[in-house]
Amino acid sequence: MNAGELAIETRGLTKVFGRQRAVDSIDLTVPRGSVFGFLGPNGSGKTTTIRVLLGLASATSGEVRLLDGEMPHDARAVLPRVGALVEGPAIYPFLSGRANLQRFDAADRRTDPATRSRRVDEALERVGLSHAAKKRAHAYSLGMKQRLGIANALLAPRDLLILDEPTNGLDPQGTREVRSLIRSLSDDGTTVFVSSHLLAEVEQMCTRIAVMSAGRLVAQGTLDELRSGGTARVRVTTPDAAEARRVLTGLGLTPELHGHDDVVTAELSVAGLQPETVNAALVRAEVRVRGFEVRGASLEDRFVALTGEGFDVAG
Ligand SMILES: Nc1ncnc2c1ncn2[C@@H]1O[C@H](COP(=O)(O)OP(=O)(O)O)[C@@H](O)[C@H]1O
Ligand SMILES: [Mg+2]
Structure with a gap:
């Protein structure tokens, strides 16, 4: 695959905490347009990897390509095209969903205040929260809060969305909401990189997966490729x-x-x-x-x- 066909590519990506190799020389290859599942048990290094991909933490060694740039060198050019939800959205409980998004949008100094309302309403529409736009966020269900977090990630047009365990803590209904939202985002051509510790979930949502275990990438490919690696x-x-x-x-x-x-x-x-x-x-x-x-x-x-x-x- 050419670099231009990849949304994310890492080479030997490593993150060490003290003596622990939380991420141990991983080579991720995420094709554009895929819904890519980043699967692994708790503690296997998913969040650490995602934080390094987004430039929220520095790598100990290795290389990261995100869209057309090298991270962290090209962060300023690349990150505006990447929406992210890491470790739950920071939501103001006593503001409405719409007011929350207006604040988030205003916090980004590149945005034009004149078009703010339109951006916010489109993002609410996209995640199916238009009907609850005026409701205070503390009255939202967990699924609605998570969708509000994703709406925040969608305030600007994105080529790539990186979502860290977006269904964590959700009830079955909330899980379904987020899952179908992710599918519809992908239908619009956005590459979605989504982490999970739930195999069944990744199997329902994703076209490709990578499997982490104790900081190492132990498998990567389409679901069929991974299945055929086993014995009948x-x-x-x-x-x-x-x-x-x-x-x-x-x-x-x-x-x-x-x-x-x-x-x-x-x-x-x-x-x-x-x-x-x-x-x-x-x-x-x-x-x-x-x-x-x-x-x-x-x-x-x-x-x-x-x-x-x-x-x-x-x-
Ligand atoms: N800031 C940190 N300092 C020290 N150890 C950390 C830090 N962040 C994560 N770790 C360790 O790195 C390992 C991987 O954690 P994490 O990336 O959060 O895994 P996952 O997201 O797959 O559950 C864990 O053993 C965790 O305790
Ligand atoms: Mg995690």
Whole structure:
């Protein structure tokens, strides 16, 4: 991919706190136009990476390209085209949603006061808060507050949005609101880089993902590419489970018994071993097969394997 096709690119990006490598030599490649999920358990280095991308913290070493510029060198040219929501929006609770945005807009000295109202109303419209524009922000639900934070990031036209765990702490309804907002932003051509510790969420929202674990980038690519990195499993339902297990072991697999001892599963861990070969071996051994199922590796299996942690998939 050419540099011009990327919204974010890092090379060997590293951030050290004391003795800890919070971000350890990561090479991120975020294509323009993607909804890119930055996935990893708590403490894996997502927020630190995002702070460095935005120039809020300096890198210990490595390079960052954001849109067409090098960070932090070209920050003044690049950052106006980047909207960000990091660690929750700073909202004035006793001001209305609209008044909050007017303040944020006024705080940016590059903006023209004459067109402020229009910018603010458009941003409210974009995140679906027009109806609540006059309501004080303390009466907003968490989902509405988060959308107000995103509206703030949208006061100027943006080529790239960087959102750090935008659904954190939201109820299912708020989560849905933010998720569908992110999709609609992407439909308008904005690149969205969104971090999350929830696999299910990233799977629903994103076209590409990168997976962080303990400061390292352990996988990166499209959802399909990541799925295909795992191994498939076979699941055999049979009254002859003990015999089935023996046959699978004979093929070099490591079968497990489930259910009331009538289900045997095994990961197809032997290189080149096809499901049909397994089935034929069972038939040859006269194992009575009631059910034979092949399942691709789930993303969840894949992530547990990559990060050594269970992901909260309840989403
Ligand atoms: N300012 C800081 N000083 C020292 N350690 C930090 C600081 N910020 C983050 N860390 C550490 O860096 C690691 C990564 O944190 P963070 O980037 O917040 O992870 P995530 O956003 O994935 O939960 C954690 O171990 C955290 O304690
Ligand atoms: Mg974080």
